[in-house]
Amino acid sequence: MFNHLLSLLIWLPVVGAIPVLLAGAARPHLARWLSMLVAVLTFVASLFLLQQYNAAAGGMQLTESYLWIASWGVHYGLAVDGISVALIVMTTFVGILVIAGAWEVIQNRPHQYMAAMLMLEGLLIGVFCATDALLFYALFEAILIPMFILIGIWGGPRRVYATLKFFIYTFFGSVFMLIALLYLYQKAGTFDMATLAALPLTMKEQTWIFFAFLIAFAIKVPMVPVHTWLPDAHVEAPTGGSVVLAAVMLKVGTYGMLRFILPIVPDAGAHYAWLVIVLSLVAIVYIGYVALVQEDMKKLVAYSSVAHMGFVTLGIFVAFLLVRESGDVGMAQLAMQGAMVQMISHGFVSGAMFTCIGVLYDRMHTRSIKDYGGVINVMPWFGFFYVLFAMANCGLPGTSGFVGEFMVILASFSANPWIALFAAFTLIIGAAYTLWLVKRVMWGDITNSHVAEMKEINGRETFVLAFFAIAVLALGIWPQPLVHLMNSSVSQLVQQLAIHKI
Amino acid sequence: MPNINDILIMLPEFYLVAAACLLLLMDAFMKPAQRPLLHWVSIIVLLVAMYLVIVGQPPQTVTAFAGMFVRDGVSEVLKVFTLGVTAMLMVYSRPYLIDRKLPIGEFYALLLFAVIGIMLLVSAGNLITIYLGLELLSLSSYALVALSRDARLTSEAAIKYFVLGALASGMLLYGMSMVYGASGMGGTPSLDLAQLHQVMAYTTAPTLLVFGMIFMLVGIGFKLGAAPFHMWIPDVYQGAPTPITAFIASASKLAAFGMAWRLLDGGMGDLSQHWQLMLAVLAVVSLAIGNLVAIVQTNLKRMLAYSTISHMGYLLLGLSAAGPEGYAASMFYAICYALMGLAAFGVMLALSRAGFECEEIADLKGLNQKAPWFAFLMLLAMFSLAGVPPLVGFWAKALVLEAAIHANMLWLALVGVVFAIIGLYYYLHVIKVMYFDKAEEGGTLVVQQDKSLRVVLSLNALLLLALGMYWGPLLDWCRHAFGL
Numbered sequence: 001m002f003n004h005l006l007s008l009l010i011w012l013p014v015v016g017a018i019p020v021l022l023a024g025a026a027r028p029h030l031a032r033w034l035s036m037l038v039a040v041l042t043f044v045a046s047l048f049l050l051q052q053y054n055a056a057a058g059g060m061q062l063t064e065s066y067l068w069i070a071s072w073g074v075h076y077g078l079a080v081d082g083i084s085v086a087l088i089v090m091t092t093f094v095g096i097l098v099i100a101g102a103w104e105v106i107q108n109r110p111h112q113y114m115a116a117m118l119m120l121e122g123l124l125i126g127v128f129c130a131t132d133a134l135l136f137y138a139l140f141e142a143i144l145i146p147m148f149i150l151i152g153i154w155g156g157p158r159r160v161y162a163t164l165k166f167f168i169y170t171f172f173g174s175v176f177m178l179i180a181l182l183y184l185y186q187k188a189g190t191f192d193m194a195t196l197a198a199l200p201l202t203m204k205e206q207t208w209i210f211f212a213f214l215i216a217f218a219i220k221v222p223m224v225p226v227h228t229w230l231p232d233a234h235v236e237a238p239t240g241g242s243v244v245l246a247a248v249m250l251k252v253g254t255y256g257m258l259r260f261i262l263p264i265v266p267d268a269g270a271h272y273a274w275l276v277i278v279l280s281l282v283a284i285v286y287i288g289y290v291a292l293v294q295e296d297m298k299k300l301v302a303y304s305s306v307a308h309m310g311f312v313t314l315g316i317f318v319a320f321l322l323v324r325e326s327g328d329v330g331m332a333q334l335a336m337q338g339a340m341v342q343m344i345s346h347g348f349v350s351g352a353m354f355t356c357i358g359v360l361y362d363r364m365h366t367r368s369i370k371d372y373g374g375v376i377n378v379m380p381w382f383g384f385f386y387v388l389f390a391m392a393n394c395g396l397p398g399t400s401g402f403v404g405e406f407m408v409i410l411a412s413f414s415a416n417p418w419i420a421l422f423a424a425f426t427l428i429i430g431a432a433y434t435l436w437l438v439k440r441v442m443w444g445d446i447t448n449s450h451v452a453e454m455k456e457i458n459g460r461e462t463f464v465l466a467f468f469a470i471a472v473l474a475l476g477i478w479p480q481p482l483v484h485l486m487n488s489s490v491s492q493l494v495q496q497l498a499i500h501k502i
Numbered sequence: 503m504p505n506i507n508d509i510l511i512m513l514p515e516f517y518l519v520a521a522a523c524l525l526l527l528m529d530a531f532m533k534p535a536q537r538p539l540l541h542w543v544s545i546i547v548l549l550v551a552m553y554l555v556i557v558g559q560p561p562q563t564v565t566a567f568a569g570m571f572v573r574d575g576v577s578e579v580l581k582v583f584t585l586g587v588t589a590m591l592m593v594y595s596r597p598y599l600i601d602r603k604l605p606i607g608e609f610y611a612l613l614l615f616a617v618i619g620i621m622l623l624v625s626a627g628n629l630i631t632i633y634l635g636l637e638l639l640s641l642s643s644y645a646l647v648a649l650s651r652d653a654r655l656t657s658e659a660a661i662k663y664f665v666l667g668a669l670a671s672g673m674l675l676y677g678m679s680m681v682y683g684a685s686g687m688g689g690t691p692s693l694d695l696a697q698l699h700q701v702m703a704y705t706t707a708p709t710l711l712v713f714g715m716i717f718m719l720v721g722i723g724f725k726l727g728a729a730p731f732h733m734w735i736p737d738v739y740q741g742a743p744t745p746i747t748a749f750i751a752s753a754s755k756l757a758a759f760g761m762a763w764r765l766l767d768g769g770m771g772d773l774s775q776h777w778q779l780m781l782a783v784l785a786v787v788s789l790a791i792g793n794l795v796a797i798v799q800t801n802l803k804r805m806l807a808y809s810t811i812s813h814m815g816y817l818l819l820g821l822s823a824a825g826p827e828g829y830a831a832s833m834f835y836a837i838c839y840a841l842m843g844l845a846a847f848g849v850m851l852a853l854s855r856a857g858f859e860c861e862e863i864a865d866l867k868g869l870n871q872k873a874p875w876f877a878f879l880m881l882l883a884m885f886s887l888a889g890v891p892p893l894v895g896f897w898a899k900a901l902v903l904e905a906a907i908h909a910n911m912l913w914l915a916l917v918g919v920v921f922a923i924i925g926l927y928y929y930l931h932v933i934k935v936m937y938f939d940k941a942e943e944g945g946t947l948v949v950q951q952d953k954s955l956r957v958v959l960s961l962n963a964l965l966l967l968a969l970g971m972y973w974g975p976l977l978d979w980c981r982h983a984f985g986l
Binding site: 109152163168176178182185186 | 912916
């Protein structure tokens with residue numbers, strides 16, 4: 001039964017969305033329970049995946065490959081390494097929580113909402129295990145459809161603007177990647193990613209392909225200066241949409257970098273590593289300052305997401321510097337490992353932050369920071385979670401936010417102390433915008449009568465936040481299992497960095 | 503004296519001519535109450551023709567009537583899809599015709615004659631056959647556009663279509679005469695496409711040949727609706743009764759592709775270095791005009807008209823690659839476009855009824871609240887037209903882009919994707935109106951109750967998804983037709 005575990009993981013939520021849709025508007029409760037059932041089953045399947053995957057061996061495992069389109073040599077090829085497994089488990093975990101989070105919040109056509117969520121989940125899992133570039137691309141693009149619908153139907157007042165911007169912006173980036181893939185297909189005669197990784201390319205070709213890939217993935221991550229769709233999309237998206245967007249979808253960008261830029265164009269990647277590093281530092285420092293001045297809670301967290309994802313791209317490309325210039329493979333591995341941990345950690349922390357904001361929004365119907373104040377007085381339990389996630393967001397030791405950032409800063413210090421210096425700014429700026437947010441929303445006296453009427457979180461909300469809290473603390477206190485899961489895959493990636501293809 | 507073999511090769515065409523004549527007679531002698539019966543008769547006629555095409559397909563290319571008529575893989579694929587698409591279209595049209603009391607007999611008979619024209623066109627082995635097929639198709643189409651003759655917009659569209667169509671036919675004919683003349687200089691004059699293929703080698707008047715080829719290209723451009731020969735498209739699409747628009751957008755495009763391929767690769771193959779760049783320029787202009795002007799349209803039919811122009815740009819991308827791979831990609835594109843266009847117009851037909859034409863984009867407001875299934879079908883059609891995976895429109899685009907890159911025209915592929923991004927906007931806008939806008943209170947949206955329409959339309963749109971998930975067989979069929 002485990003031969004098709006990956007297919008099962010992809011298709012269970014996608015096909016499971018159909019009965020949810022059919023359950024219809026007439027029986028919203030049935031639709032909710034059905035989608036919960038599908039999400040839980042998918043999560044269970046992903047736990048089987050965790051158990052089946054041999055972390056010590058590393059490499060691509062649980063391979064499935066069927067000839068899909070014979071005349072183009074396209075395969076329906078799936079396989080996972082440690083990084084994919086970690087991302088898939090995170091996706092299915094978040095999948096349950098967003099469905100629980102939307103339970104009675106979404107009153108307008110809940111069956112469509114749940115179905116879109118499930119489809120999104122399945123497609124995201126597909127992206128994380130595709131080994132054929134064309135399959136990857138198709139799934140990478142198909143993700144946009146459910147997200148477009150989610151933001152457009154259930155979003156805030158400017159949802160149409162935000163969702164169109166989101167769709168067109170991301171589509172813009174990826175079409176250049178399509179051209180690059182078609183070009184590679186001309187040269188290699190296949191879309192198999194392992195074959196493409198071995199394909200020799202001249203520096204000129206690599207440069208063009210590198211930039212085509214970079215624009216596709218940089219928009220998805222998003223990196224400065226192509227991040228401007230993200231605040232709009234986050235602010236207007238429904239809570240669940242924001243959670244999936246921040247927790248999983250942004251990782252598709254960095255995951256794509258690992259799968260495409262690193263193996264296929266390593267020389268161009270090394271040559272332009274400085275560019276990505278500079279952009280990452282700008283994201284960490286400048287976007288941190290931008291986050292500081294936001295008056296909308298969601299926007300603040302959205303900008304902090306951009307800053308945190310800066311650490312992921314920084315880690316990946318600092319590894320390039322370390323391998324190519326100082327030959328320090330051990331440190332490069334640390335940088336890469338840190339980037340991966342940061343990816344997973346940011347998934348949980350940002351998901352939790354957006355869930356918290358969703359909880360506040362459901363009560364007050366405003367996201368503006370100035371409308372709040374002294375919330376801790378009326379919602380002490382909620383305050384506990386909120387402060388915990390805020391601490392994780394600014395990278396307090398003991399929470400998951402600390403581990404990845406620390407590893408990346410440590411590794412970049414040995415590449416170049418200046419990089420580490422700027423990266424370490426996050427410890428100050430991150431703390432500043434997060435703690436100031438907490439101060440204005442949580443602490444102090446109750447500022448207005450609306451806050452005074454707020455109700456403590458109910459059982460369902462406690463359930464969602466508690467699971468997020470467990471994940472955040474578990475990763476912070478004992479990151480070893482996660483590191484072990486990804487370790488051999490990361491070292492294989494780092495070894496690939498050293499291969500010259502010219 | 504034609505022998506029996508020639509007739510057997512052309513059996514589907516002969517059969518259709520006989521059936522169409524019979525249909526006309528039936529219409530004349532039937533009581534008005536029985537006329538709706540013609541609907542099912544004509545669909546069966548088309549399905550039988552499709553069966554004849556598939557079953558009688560010879561393993562090798564064969565010609566009939568001294569090379570006038572060619573029956574090969576390409577003609578088979580195009581004929582099967584023409585017949586299939588037209589049969590689907592007939593299903594969609596029935597409630598429309600009944601609601602508006604349009605002349606049913608004429609509609610079906612003319613449609614059948616147009617189909618015969620297409621079948622001749624895609625099987626042509628001679629310039630005369632091309633012209634014959636084209637005129638049969640065009641004249642039937644003019645009459646079909648004018649079917650609801652009392653409507654002012656319709657009459658205007660029909661006249662425009664006729665005048666511009668006649669002009670384009672004249673250009674084509676003029677070009678043909680020059681090519682014929684060039685073939686006579688230094689050899690025996692010929693109208694046969696297979697022989698014209700060799701003309702470049704011996705003619706003493708190569709300039710005349712290229713000149714003639716350019717005029718023929720104008721005719722092709724007009725039939726495809728590629729800019730700058732696109733002027734008729736928006737008015738005809740908007741003015742014609744919706745079923746006819748759907749026909750022009752689907753089966754007619756297959757015919758245009760067939761004609762372009764027969765003339766360019768068949769007759770003018772040796773001149774490919776001349777027409778390659780011309781087609782590329784037509785493609786770029788079509789992509790630009792189609793996509794940019796479509797953005798500002800408020801009428802859905804008109805928007806789809808401009809979108810057609812841009813899609814013909816993509817189709818030309820494959821043709822301009824001037825190789826079997828490119829032709830296969832183009833044919834795949836034409837088939838997919840026919841299916842996508844048909845689905846989009848099908849939804850419009852399903853939402854129209856007597857006294858209410860669903861043709862403004864605003865008419866779709868809040869469709870997801872009132873008729874979620876039809877909104878979903880339209881969503882599939884729109885995402886497919888926009889070229890978003892997993893729908894088949896994406897793969898069609900990827901194929902023609904690959905063909906362009908393969909032919910060392912990376913710049914053309916880049917232009918193609920840039921306009922795909924621009925084009926995305928207006929398709930998304932339709933989805934926005936259906937899904938994100940609130941339905942107006944007391945809106946008048948009613949969906950046709952016709953069962954066959956609902957079933958076939960659903961299959962049509964779901965086919966876009968199914969083909970998107972598994973497009974191998976269709977691509978293989980197209981490639982096989984071009985000997986790959």
